[in-house]
Amino acid sequence: MRLLFLGDVVGRPGRQVVLDHLPRLREAWTLDFVVVNGENAAGGFGITEAIHDDLVEAGADVVTLGNHSFDQREALVFIERAPRLIRPANYPAGTPGRGAALVEARGGERVLVVNMMGRAFMDPMDDPFAAIDRELEAGPLGLVADAVIVDFHAETTSEKQAFGHWCDGRASLVIGTHTHVPTSDHRILPGGTAFMTDVGMCGCYDGVIGMDKEEPLRRFTRKIGSSRFEPAMGEGTLSGLAVETDGAGQAIKIAPVRIGGSLQPALPDFW
Amino acid sequence: MRLLFLGDVVGRPGRQVVLDHLPRLREAWTLDFVVVNGENAAGGFGITEAIHDDLVEAGADVVTLGNHSFDQREALVFIERAPRLIRPANYPAGTPGRGAALVEARGGERVLVVNMMGRAFMDPMDDPFAAIDRELEAGPLGLVADAVIVDFHAETTSEKQAFGHWCDGRASLVIGTHTHVPTSDHRILPGGTAFMTDVGMCGCYDGVIGMDKEEPLRRFTRKIGSSRFEPAMGEGTLSGLAVETDGAGQAIKIAPVRIGGSLQPALPDFW
Amino acid sequence: MRLLFLGDVVGRPGRQVVLDHLPRLREAWTLDFVVVNGENAAGGFGITEAIHDDLVEAGADVVTLGNHSFDQREALVFIERAPRLIRPANYPAGTPGRGAALVEARGGERVLVVNMMGRAFMDPMDDPFAAIDRELEAGPLGLVADAVIVDFHAETTSEKQAFGHWCDGRASLVIGTHTHVPTSDHRILPGGTAFMTDVGMCGCYDGVIGMDKEEPLRRFTRKIGSSRFEPAMGEGTLSGLAVETDGAGQAIKIAPVRIGGSLQPALPDFW
Amino acid sequence: MRLLFLGDVVGRPGRQVVLDHLPRLREAWTLDFVVVNGENAAGGFGITEAIHDDLVEAGADVVTLGNHSFDQREALVFIERAPRLIRPANYPAGTPGRGAALVEARGGERVLVVNMMGRAFMDPMDDPFAAIDRELEAGPLGLVADAVIVDFHAETTSEKQAFGHWCDGRASLVIGTHTHVPTSDHRILPGGTAFMTDVGMCGCYDGVIGMDKEEPLRRFTRKIGSSRFEPAMGEGTLSGLAVETDGAGQAIKIAPVRIGGSLQPALPDFW
Numbered sequence A, B, C, D: 001m002r003l004l005f006l007g008d009v010v011g012r013p014g015r016q017v018v019l020d021h022l023p024r025l026r027e028a029w030t031l032d033f034v035v036v037n038g039e040n041a042a043g044g045f046g047i048t049e050a051i052h053d054d055l056v057e058a059g060a061d062v063v064t065l066g067n068h069s070f071d072q073r074e075a076l077v078f079i080e081r082a083p084r085l086i087r088p089a090n091y092p093a094g095t096p097g098r099g100a101a102l103v104e105a106r107g108g109e110r111v112l113v114v115n116m117m118g119r120a121f122m123d124p125m126d127d128p129f130a131a132i133d134r135e136l137e138a139g140p141l142g143l144v145a146d147a148v149i150v151d152f153h154a155e156t157t158s159e160k161q162a163f164g165h166w167c168d169g170r171a172s173l174v175i176g177t178h179t180h181v182p183t184s185d186h187r188i189l190p191g192g193t194a195f196m197t198d199v200g201m202c203g204c205y206d207g208v209i210g211m212d213k214e215e216p217l218r219r220f221t222r223k224i225g226s227s228r229f230e231p232a233m234g235e236g237t238l239s240g241l242a243v244e245t246d247g248a249g250q251a252i253k254i255a256p257v258r259i260g261g262s263l264q265p266a267l268p269d270f271w
């Protein structure tokens, strides 16, 4: 299967670059399954139903979230009727929405997508290592799912790499989100799981993690904020990862995708 | 000038890959100046004088450090007689060693190298933004220094990007270290400063930030450690950044360098 | 019932003051049940079997722990054969020992003791609020237990106070440990639960949280450690809380206990 | 001299209890100097000019602040014309206001008040240990100042105790603020400095650090907020510390002050 994962969509520049390119990529690369992290799609904070619908219409099979899941409070409601929208699985029991979705790909394959949040330097959620075990036992790769994609939304490289190793052989892809900067350590782990510490964001890189740089700089240097954070409004870069899996759901090819904006462009050479 | 920066050298695999390749690269690319972050060179924790000497002999003009600067206590002593070794400038006054060095390149140019530590999710040091202003005013690019290289040793992408913008136009290169994972957002900022959120490590990537994965996994999953951290002992990857500057010390070309080990190889196409 | 809780025993001065006074207090006050937090009893770090046995012999019905539970690795083993020793209940599944104990008091009453760890500014464990619900449903006050004592080992006043309110009416006592400083906000909450944000330590207060002050001062001022932490060796203060419960296990009287050392003495006036 | 320090005033219940009692205490105890921490006086967040004026009129010689100094943005302006209002001295250079004030007491004595912020688990400011050295050298006890009062606004007991020892002999009083819970470890350190880890708040203790308990509980248990924090509106407790100094500015008597609300009352027996 041909999988594409796109990182945290930040504000209008992020949405724009996804809406501009995803429909075309879907077709050009005959993608089987697309996951988009949408936790910052609405002005940098959370997601609205309208934006969610736009992302799905543009080609996202599943939209994942993170620590900003419910910044837009309407998400607490519409997530219940949005089968393609998931939030981290290790939120407390009773949290609206689900942390995993088993969704049918275009060709009929079943893809399990799990969203999970790390705990190092983040608001402490329940143990992501124990939680992913439960999810992967409920939807084992090769039995229940033809591919398994895990969005691990976490701050530190150490927790993300540990998480990748922990899942190795049980997922097709473990991909980090949240730092809004793509790493260049994409690789296939020994057990067959594609891994990348962070996929980066879809948004304007001429800022501070996608936000206009003035207010972050003010807070770092003066320790007193003076306004809200607003998305940086320059041209967005689409940042993602392309993974091809075999019949067993193991990753066999992997390549970063970067289109537009200010980062060095990258495209898979195998599609 | 042709500048090369190599990220945190971790343990023997990191030292090995640097010692194997740096002398050759120095010559093949006719490098003018090389900086190596050595904070994890001694078994993952700090640096010894012998290791420092090896790095310098292999071609490092300056060796920088970070939060692990003094894990090997001998560094508190020998740093005073090591003019090419610097530790973060925002340690408290009275800390052994210096936070910046003005060093002559092979061709006689003067290069100012500054090491600084971030504060977000790190042990709080003095304000790195105020401190870099002082350093850059003491050794202004174009007047005192023909090139200025800033190693910003920090955890979060936001503080690093803010720091890059803060220095833009006043340094030839602001490069992040500490996370041990290279990012693919290397670029030249509008003011002419080359920037990369993190340069990654020189070490074995089949582990957890360069350390053998067993103990980190144990701590993440069981919350009880059972042994010391040891470097992962697989083949090391050299991870760095190549920057070319013009006569004014502004960056004009930039490319990641990755050699050996398990990451996708990368070399500059302009040298 | 007459309950006494003694805070974190730190090193030899802490052990000494407990062993000196507890046997006498037990008799003089005809105490029904005594709980002692022993997480720092062994040189400031963890607990050994010999120390545990001493505390039990001196009159502790139950010994609780915290983030230092397993600093002495022998605790991983002997905790399995120590029915009066508990560690925080929200450690990962599979952790040696138990997080709660139902122990018979001298007069035959059953006392449920639960140990739990907070997450704010601490190593993230599983949700203590969900975990205490499970424990209190398994051993409800008035049905299974004649008294319920909860040691909430946490850093922040906010998480501790929230936890007290959360348990109010379901426990006889929710008492904070870990900061090593007694608070003077002991009170009985509206639902009948005795509460105190932190009970303080049994140890030498002429130091930094019970440790000799030199090394902590060095680390705060120089950001470089130079030796291990050692307990402060001046005279210890016993710091605890006295609570009297009614037949329903509700708290009806509460008073701090401070004996010896450098703090203002305090004794209950109702026994 | 007779000194009184009142802890963080939180919202209306905090203001009320201070305005109700301070004028009377001032007279009854013939107080020489009163300091009030006002960082939460305006609805729990910051301070307004009107509230500041009320506190001064009620008898505060100096009003100190903390991490919430500028939550009310008008404070950035009126602090410049409020000689009795200080904010932490270790804010970045250029921050409006001052971090210390030398103020004349009723009897003509000069009192130096310094406000400082800790860094452990707080937004990192400049080194408070180095900063207090500068302040105490500029206004040495016995030479420039007849009494020196240091409000150390910090989270952890360890940093506060270390800070107290650091200043011992150079200040009349080092008192902790910020946790909103009074500790019972008030004492005079060997060098003659009165010390208390935290003085507690002036506010309603039937809440979570002075705020209505519903929203904090929701965030701890559900990890999703649903409204702003609002002060708890029950009866406030005045929480402070009484210190008497000798002619050299050394502390000779110390006692906690707690009046009203739900904590155990306390008054000095020496005035």
Ligand SMILES: [Fe+2]
Residues within 6 Å of the ligand: A008, A039, A040, A066, A177, A178, A179, A180
């Ligand atoms: Fe994000």
Ligand SMILES: [Fe+2]
Residues within 6 Å of the ligand: A039, A066, A067, A068, A153, A177, A178, A179
């Ligand atoms: Fe995020």
Ligand SMILES: [Fe+2]
Residues within 6 Å of the ligand: B008, B039, B040, B066, B178, B179, B180
């Ligand atoms: Fe490092």
Ligand SMILES: [Fe+2]
Residues within 6 Å of the ligand: B039, B066, B067, B068, B153, B177, B178, B179
């Ligand atoms: Fe580091």
Ligand SMILES: [Fe+2]
Residues within 6 Å of the ligand: C008, C039, C040, C066, C178, C179, C180
């Ligand atoms: Fe403790």
Ligand SMILES: [Fe+2]
Residues within 6 Å of the ligand: C039, C066, C067, C068, C153, C177, C178, C179
């Ligand atoms: Fe503890």
Ligand SMILES: [Fe+2]
Residues within 6 Å of the ligand: D008, D039, D040, D066, D178, D179, D180
């Ligand atoms: Fe406060």
Ligand SMILES: [Fe+2]
Residues within 6 Å of the ligand: D039, D066, D067, D068, D153, D177, D178, D179
């Ligand atoms: Fe505060």
